[in-house]
Amino acid sequence: MGSHPPGLTWALIQEARARIAPHINLTPVLTSRTLDEESGARLYFKCENFQRGGAFKARGATNAVLSLADTELGRGVATHSSGNHAAAVARAARLKGVPAYIVMPQNTAAAKRAAVERLGASITLCEPTHAARERAAREVLETTGASMIHPYDDLRVMAGQATTAVELLEQVAELDVILCPVSGGGLLSGIAVAARALKPRIRIIGVEPEGADDAARSLAAGRIVPCERPDTIADGLRATLGERPFAEIRRHVDAIVTVSDAAIVTAMRHLWEVLKIIVEPSGATAYAAVSAARVAVRGERVGVIVSGGNLDLDSLPWIRRAPE
Amino acid sequence: MGSHPPGLTWALIQEARARIAPHINLTPVLTSRTLDEESGARLYFKCENFQRGGAFKARGATNAVLSLADTELGRGVATHSSGNHAAAVARAARLKGVPAYIVMPQNTAAAKRAAVERLGASITLCEPTHAARERAAREVLETTGASMIHPYDDLRVMAGQATTAVELLEQVAELDVILCPVSGGGLLSGIAVAARALKPRIRIIGVEPEGADDAARSLAAGRIVPCERPDTIADGLRATLGERPFAEIRRHVDAIVTVSDAAIVTAMRHLWEVLKIIVEPSGATAYAAVSAARVAVRGERVGVIVSGGNLDLDSLPWIRRAPE
Numbered sequence: 349m350g351s352h353p354p355g356l357t358w359a360l361i362q363e364a365r366a367r368i369a370p371h372i373n374l375t376p377v378l379t380s381r382t383l384d385e386e387s388g389a390r391l392y393f394k395c396e397n398f399q400r401g402g403a404f405k406a407r408g409a410t411n412a413v414l415s416l417a418d419t420e421l422g423r424g425v426a427t428h429s430s431g432n433h434a435a436a437v438a439r440a441a442r443l444k445g446v447p448a449y450i451v452m453p454q455n456t457a458a459a460k461r462a463a464v465e466r467l468g469a470s471i472t473l474c475e476p477t478h479a480a481r482e483r484a485a486r487e488v489l490e491t492t493g494a495s496m497i498h499p500y501d502d503l504r505v506m507a508g509q510a511t512t513a514v515e516l517l518e519q520v521a522e523l524d525v526i527l528c529p530v531s532g533g534g535l536l537s538g539i540a541v542a543a544r545a546l547k548p549r550i551r552i553i554g555v556e557p558e559g560a561d562d563a564a565r566s567l568a569a570g571r572i573v574p575c576e577r578p579d580t581i582a583d584g585l586r587a588t589l590g591e592r593p594f595a596e597i598r599r600h601v602d603a604i605v606t607v608s609d610a611a612i613v614t615a616m617r618h619l620w621e622v623l624k625i626i627v628e629p630s631g632a633t634a635y636a637a638v639s640a641a642r643v644a645v646r647g648e649r650v651g652v653i654v655s656g657g658n659l660d661l662d663s664l665p666w667i668r669r670a671p672e
Numbered sequence: 673m674g675s676h677p678p679g680l681t682w683a684l685i686q687e688a689r690a691r692i693a694p695h696i697n698l699t700p701v702l703t704s705r706t707l708d709e710e711s712g713a714r715l716y717f718k719c720e721n722f723q724r725g726g727a728f729k730a731r732g733a734t735n736a737v738l739s740l741a742d743t744e745l746g747r748g749v750a751t752h753s754s755g756n757h758a759a760a761v762a763r764a765a766r767l768k769g770v771p772a773y774i775v776m777p778q779n780t781a782a783a784k785r786a787a788v789e790r791l792g793a794s795i796t797l798c799e800p801t802h803a804a805r806e807r808a809a810r811e812v813l814e815t816t817g818a819s820m821i822h823p824y825d826d827l828r829v830m831a832g833q834a835t836t837a838v839e840l841l842e843q844v845a846e847l848d849v850i851l852c853p854v855s856g857g858g859l860l861s862g863i864a865v866a867a868r869a870l871k872p873r874i875r876i877i878g879v880e881p882e883g884a885d886d887a888a889r890s891l892a893a894g895r896i897v898p899c900e901r902p903d904t905i906a907d908g909l910r911a912t913l914g915e916r917p918f919a920e921i922r923r924h925v926d927a928i929v930t931v932s933d934a935a936i937v938t939a940m941r942h943l944w945e946v947l948k949i950i951v952e953p954s955g956a957t958a959y960a961a962v963s964a965a966r967v968a969v970r971g972e973r974v975g976v977i978v979s980g981g982n983l984d985l986d987s988l989p990w991i992r993r994a995p996e
Contacts, residue, residue, distance in 0.1 A: 378722075397948045398702075398948055617985060620950055621950075621985060624721045624722055624726060624949055624950040624981040625950065626949065661941060661944060661945060661988075662990065664985075664988070664991070666985070666986065667988070667991055667993055669992065669994060
């Protein structure tokens, strides 16, 4: 055992919770006797689709931005993201009245770009490659002196996402296991550290799409193994696992299971029909592990993280649209 | 002022609440700062799409069935309905372990028919006309001796639906106005009587589609004026106002406003996007009166009844499907 970089601690999570509580929603936990009967388990859906901005990302971004010293804050904050994290950083910056600089790939959906613009952020467009994003972000940081808020490889962000599990374990006593989607790992690592601190014997299972299974492969290999070409309908789960999240996942996560895109779509539609809530593909991925029988949870009390509900309602995976 | 038939009373509503409480969901009230900013009002969405069976109908049907004497119950219950009321009666009958006889038009969606069959009800199909329905129901009643549970023209059903407002006014203090969709009038009349009993100065506004505006015309004429051919996307709002509901609506409802189908679809989609909940067209109709500016509620605290969330997810009004 050599020296480790500092990791996520329960103290950081408690600080995060106090810091962000006035600015985020305490999201509800939904249950359904239909889904319980089907699964043979008791399912508790932690609904981050009802979070501000429609996804859990508000937690981590708000904690990171509010953690900055005033001198740092004055120069603004920056990130690169095409999705929910960009809007979450823009919203947190607006809370503090400081500039937000967002690097977005040119092919970002117009609606997402407009949402970030409405929040008052400055947008820099770049080529839709990882290298171009990093380069554009570096230029923005050099020009502005803004503080980088990484979408997941950041302890402040991880601590914010961890508050999801703190709430869930206050709302539901005696969970046996928590199922959580994994992409960059900010949410899964945060939830794992928080849940273990509160309930040392709880099981934590990450769920990811078969077409973006870098977390499963990384856990097996003991080092981060990126996916060359992530290919999944779950657009929120295409990022590569970060170093800091991976360190916590290795320590605290019991297993990573994978689900097919078909299982994700089936799960998503079933949640719409039965729970009457809008869930995006990434948000249905944890439940897909139950509905597609990729986890053994019969007779157990299962926390299921519904991570978000932002998607283009004009384009649903189960409807083939007529040409324009 | 001649003699009136007995009407809906606060005592009946209180009895209904105690009777059905163990068998229905206390549904949540959702709020949204986005929708509040857009409307200039404070909107409180009473979410009956989260009710058992996905619609408020569980309240009235359960109250009516549980009100029957054991001798009546033994012969079963019957109704005619193509929609949520049929499933609600079937579910209530199953609670008591008695037969349910449901008359349905032949053109009822297969999914709705299957749902009622799964609940163990006996289904009688009939031609899709009002006369054929009534005739088939009469035959069923004569053959079986079952008790008729009318979808809305029944004080026990109205008292059950009224409990929606009792809950809402406990959940949200100081509402200025309640907006509620109107079809046969069971829900609107129940809500009006309950809300007036609790808050005599509250305003109650019914909302109906332009293509099924019999309530607006009836209120203006002082007698029930049926629509010859109701034509609206809101399939739950095509029934004709009942006598008993109309009597209460005349006494207690301040106004009926109408909204176009286009406004209903826009409102429905907006609720999906912002509140992240599945709402059927009928369920979005009350909110459509706000979003299409058919009511003046600026600066007020507004209860908005979201009556249900059951619809065919393969066929959304804003997506033109490719031919099979």
